[in-house]
Amino acid sequence: MLEQLYFAMEVFLNGLMAGVLYALVALGFVLIFKASGIFNYAQGVMALFSALTLVGIMDGQVPFSHIINATFGTDIHHFGWHVPALFAIFGTVIVMVLFAWIVQRYIFRHLVGQEPIILFMATIGLAYFLEGVGDLMWGSEIKKLDVGLPQGINDTIDQVTYEMFGYGFFIDNLDIVATVVAVLLVIGLVIFAQYSKEGRAMRAVADDHQAALSVGVSLNFIWIMVWSVAGFVALVAGIMWGTKSGVQFSLSLIALKALPVLMLGGFTSIPGAIVGGLIIGVGEKLFEFFMSSSALAGELFGFTISATENWFAYVLALIFLVFRPQGLFGEKIIERV
């Protein structure tokens, strides 16, 4: 039984780490929804696009090379250089800011005042468009992403826990890095939102964009800024997930992991995204561990079930919704009639 307890502790810790990765994706949704009321369906594709761009810049890949070669009969694929990760990340951030400007200038500026469902539909279109552009720009082969992040079992934790419990815990180095990055990101975002002039303007827009407009806050600037920050968050998520699996088009599906986190944490709270991610991560991992274990569920119920994580995350979120429709940290919904 003691052994099962140690296993459960290991699963719990890994659930926390997985939750951080889910939260990284959910953060991008929260930022845009908070500032503009748009549920950005394209957030997962933004993570994919930013990761593709990062690898493309690092490897010196010529954008749109397939189209160029097919049109002009050339055979160019690479510039022949390799850009260090830090510079490539900087270059990608610039691309994501440009993307934010384009989105604002050519899509959402024309949709101000429209129903939320219209805005949501626009982001669905944006997702498909961005996925297609990413394919044309960088190709659809799976790309290895190596920005120097460590991966694999952390030997120190393995050794220390082995000496303490006689069982070495597995914690992935990449998950530890992701946790540190996520904590720094959240602290940075909270400080930005609370103490900077632009952050306060963003909150003002979130509260009442017409009132914010009347005191001289530029809606255009704030929305471009928010989409840029969401693009940066998408890049961070893309780096973490892309390092695990290679950069490939299924990266866009990570948005599926963010939805239960948002339902649970609330669509408007940055800390909510983190706490929601942690609850979902730990909840789904512990449930899977318990229900797939013949020594636990097998003994208790006489049967075991596996592959529960996908549906359990949504069930958990739905249970929370019954008691708190706005999520754990979401703003209370007040409807005036």
Next chain:
Amino acid sequence: MKMKLPAMALSALMIASPVMADLVFPSLSYRTGPYAAGGIPFADGYADYFTMLNARDGGIGGVEARVLECETGYNTEKGVECYESTKGEGALVYQPLSTGITYQLIPKATADGIAIHSMGYGRTSAANGKVFSNVFNYPANYWNGASGAINYLMSQGDISGKKVALVYHNSAYGKEPIRTLEELSAKHGYDLTLIPVDHPGQEQKSQWLQIRREKPDYVIMYGWGVMNQVAVQEAANIRFNMENFIGIWWSGSENDVLPAGEKANGYKALTFHGVGDDFPVFDDIKEHVVDAGNAAGAGDQIGTVLYNRGLYAAMLAAEAVKTAQEIHGVADINAAQMRDGMEALEITEDKMAALGLPGFGPSFKVSCENHGGPGLVGMTQWDAAAKEWTLISDFSPSDMDLIQPLIDEDSMAYAAENKIEPSC
């Protein structure tokens, strides 16, 4: 003006009419979406082989081959739409390239009299030609793969009392080998653990923590798409011995191992065809297709696992056309004649050598009763330093004594359910 009208009408009719003298091979490809990295090389290989036959030989038996590509995005509904929109073009054989699409097309294609070739995927029991008259899955199916993996492990040492874990995509495809592995477990005395991974498989921490706890001696994987890359990476993370990690052929392409880098070295995968580009046919592909600027893609996929699989599928289709042309004495065959050609197909070593593919695949003969071939499978291994797969075994027989009764049982159940009278 009056005199010109009939001529104009005739011209318009000629332009509007489909070109009759060609052999149509629909390609239900997926060059977009989450699985594009796997779909593109297969589609390229499939198209390039027919392009080469047209350029080098003037087609097949003097009739040009026409590849009709339709994008499915690996989506079952779109796959069915593609079938409906292309079948009227004179389609000879469909490669659905998805188990889900295959299941949907089996009754439709059978009713339409068009053949399906689900090579290494789809409904395994379709190997019973007495029930599935229009479906072929030669030269190997999922159950041959499961048996091939166990046979390989037994060739490395006694498997009795060992622990084998099956990590599988939690779908109809991934569940295919379970019954076979359970039967083999009873026969050979190994302990089988089933570990499902939900679609798409980007998060597998629970599964690999379980593997770390239970310490299986061997892991067999039936995965697809991102599930493969994450599994190889997670196996490396927990320092699972890659020598003891075997993937089915859909988990054994360059895509699956390159993201993990050096850590993927030694990973193994089953196969039913050759690897690499050291075959004479590739010289012809380069000369007549790539250098001529007629490659389906950028020409950079030649020799990759999935390109070779697409090329192999095209080669088998072309050989079936030749067989049909011989049987019926016509060059411009129809779908029913193509089906006959597939049912009488015989692939020999001499034939493969003459095609510029010596030793590329197993020798086999299709019959009315057996649409699945003999189920010969080989093993490949990844060399991370050289970034290439190597065939490390011959194409060896799987346990047909065990598999055939399973095929019969499942196919007869299908026949009873669909009121099909088995016949040959």
